[in-house]
Amino acid sequence: MVLSPSVRPWLLPSIVLLATLVTWGAVRYPHLPDRIPKHIGVHGVDAWAARSVGSAFVLVFVYVGVTVLVTACAELTLRLTPRNEMPHGHAARVAGVPFQTLNRPGSRASARRSARALLVLNACVGVSFLVGCAVLWRSTPDPDVPGWMFAALVVPLVAGTALTVVVAVNDRKN
Numbered sequence: 203m204v205l206s207p208s209v210r211p212w213l214l215p216s217i218v219l220l221a222t223l224v225t226w227g228a229v230r231y232p233h234l235p236d237r238i239p240k241h242i243g244v245h246g247v248d249a250w251a252a253r254s255v256g257s258a259f260v261l262v263f264v265y266v267g268v269t270v271l272v273t274a275c276a277e278l279t280l281r282l283t284p285r286n287e288m289p290h291g292h293a294a295r296v297a298g299v300p301f302q303t304l305n306r307p308g309s310r311a312s313a314r315r316s317a318r319a320l321l322v323l324n325a326c327v328g329v330s331f332l333v334g335c336a337v338l339w340r341s342t343p344d345p346d347v348p349g350w351m352f353a354a355l356v357v358p359l360v361a362g363t364a365l366t367v368v369v370a371v372n373d374r375k376n
Contacts, residue, residue: 206314209276212317213321216324226339233341234341235342237250250343261338264331276316279317279320282306285306285307286308315372318369319365
């Protein structure tokens with residue numbers, strides 16, 4: 203079983219995004235030009251690659267890997283014994299904090315919030331990759347990329363990261 207039932211629905215947006223990327227890519231692949239963008243720099247596309255499954259679906263493959271990794275981290279977060287359930291003993295200390303309590307969620311509720319934040323971050327990565335695929339899967343080999351595309355790539359990543367940091371900081375305060 204993947205994730206506890208209270209967190210499992212939070213994985214759904216990532217699964218939908220992944221299915222969307224795979225379907226969209228499969229539909230677009232036969233219509234792609236022989237040369238597709240490999241790297242997008244500040245001034246637009248600055249590197250090209252020959253069309254292949256690997257070059258066309260690189261963002262999809264990376265997103266699959268990121269989703270597996272982030273889901274595993276969320277699951278491990280839920281399986282950790284929270285700080286408020288740790289036995290109080292004479293543990294080794296690191297900077298005045300008992301060693302076994304470092305980087306543990308404060309409570310079960312905190313672990314659920316952290317796992318959910320990780321899964322939201324993963325969905326934000328998927329949205330960013332969706333925008334990247336919009337550039338990658340264009341029908342013409344055009345080096346120009348609209349300026350708003352950079353913001354559309356970065357804003358979801360910043361939002362997801364900010365949410366995850368806020369959840370982590372709030373956990374440390376409690």
